[in-house]
Structure formats: C-alpha cells, structure tokens
Amino acid sequence: DAGVIQSPRHEVTEMGQEVTLRCKPISGHNSLFWYRQTMMRGLELLIYFNNNVPIDDSGMPEDRFSAKMPNASFSTLKIQPSEPRDSAVYFCASSPQGAQGNQPQHFGDGTRLSIL
Amino acid sequence: GDSVTQMEGPVTLSEEAFLTINCTYTATGYPSLFWYVQYPGEGLQLLLKATKADDKGSNKGFEATYRKETTSFHLEKGSVQVSDSAVYFCALKDGTSYGKLTFGQGTILTVHP
Numbered sequence: 001d002a003g004v005i006q007s008p009r010h011e012v013t014e015m016g017q018e019v020t021l022r023c024k025p026i027s028g029h030n031s032l033f034w035y036r037q038t039m040m041r042g043l044e045l046l047i048y049f050n051n052n053v054p055i056d057d058s059g060m061p062e063d064r065f066s067a068k069m070p071n072a073s074f075s076t077l078k079i080q081p082s083e084p085r086d087s088a089v090y091f092c093a094s095s096p097q098g099a100q101g102n103q104p105q106h107f108g109d110g111t112r113l114s115i116l
Numbered sequence: 117g118d119s120v121t122q123m124e125g126p127v128t129l130s131e132e133a134f135l136t137i138n139c140t141y142t143a144t145g146y147p148s149l150f151w152y153v154q155y156p157g158e159g160l161q162l163l164l165k166a167t168k169a170d171d172k173g174s175n176k177g178f179e180a181t182y183r184k185e186t187t188s189f190h191l192e193k194g195s196v197q198v199s200d201s202a203v204y205f206c207a208l209k210d211g212t213s214y215g216k217l218t219f220g221q222g223t224i225l226t227v228h229p
Binding site for chain 1: 148150152158159160161162165167205209214215216217219221222
C-alpha cells in the first residue's frame, strides 16, 4: 500500500523565493497534518485539515505560511517569501476516522528545506 | 490542555542493555497513547499503541503499558540493539480533536556495540 507521499524530498532555494511543498495522503484518510521539525524547536504542528477543511492553523508561524487542501488527495504548504529561519524538515501525516477512533497518524518521509 | 512529558535525553546504552524511556501525560477524558520512532533521515513510524487503561502495546521487542493511575506510558525493551538507535516520541490522542496528536519532545537513543 502506498504511504503518505511528499515532494520534493529536498529543496534548496534562496531567501525571498516562494516555496511550495506537496503532500498526497493515504487514500481514505480524512485528516491531514503538516508539521515542522528543527533541532531547536523539535516537532511542531503547523495546521491540520479534516475532510479538506482547515480545523486549526494556530501553529502556522506567520502570514508568510499558507496551506491548502483542494481535494481529498492533495495538500500544499506554501512559504512566500521564504527566510533562512524557515529551514527545517517539513512532514505531512494523514489519519483515518477523524475525531473518533484510535487510529494513528501515518507520516511521510518529509521535505528537507534549506533557505540560503 | 493536553501535554506529554518524556525523560530527558540523550540516552546512551551498550548493546543488550535494558531500556526504559519514561513518558507521562496530562489529558482530559480517556486518550489513546502511542510511541513513534524516527530513524535518521526518515519520518516518524508508529512503534506501538494502547487505547485504554491497562492495555499493553508491543512491537519489535518494545513494550509499554497504559497506566491510568500514574498517567504514564513508559517504553521498555529488554535487550537493545545497535539498530534501535533512533529518536523516540511519546504521543497522545484524545477523542475530540480530529486525530490530532500531542507529542512529547522526543528522546534520542544511541546504542553502542
């Protein structure tokens, strides 16, 4: 079975550029989560969706960050303009069942982002 | 709000040593509890889970028991291997948050031959 698919795996770009990270959740999963991981701050939840609707974006650090989920099989996280402090590994995860149930989240392999 | 506290790392052990990584939680209601493992350069993988009090989750020689009276979910393994070197995350999920997980800060484990 295909897991959560993220692209690109690595991204290196100059500050000020727009960065778009992509995620394809596991088919049938109706919750999707975006995380950021750094050595200094650990694993941070940025935003999550349920049935394509954003539920909580309180973890999004600034207005430069935005996320969309136009359909059940695709989500994007966009940074515009990017800054060096945005350098991190960004993970996408998906989960079935939504509010109820005890199913775990399934993580993608992440996008390693470097802003020069 | 919900919170998860893990023991401070890093933890360094010799091969075949006994491992304990402590995890305690604060939550309303009856959360489900999870341990995730992250190997270098990879995403988080579910290691084991427990969904109600006194449940024991187990996988790959690792075990953890859901203790409601002490609000704990400590991870144990009787004999670690070099291949167990990774970062371990304890997490909880309540029943009202669309599957959102609250993670601990992670514990780095290094096992030497």
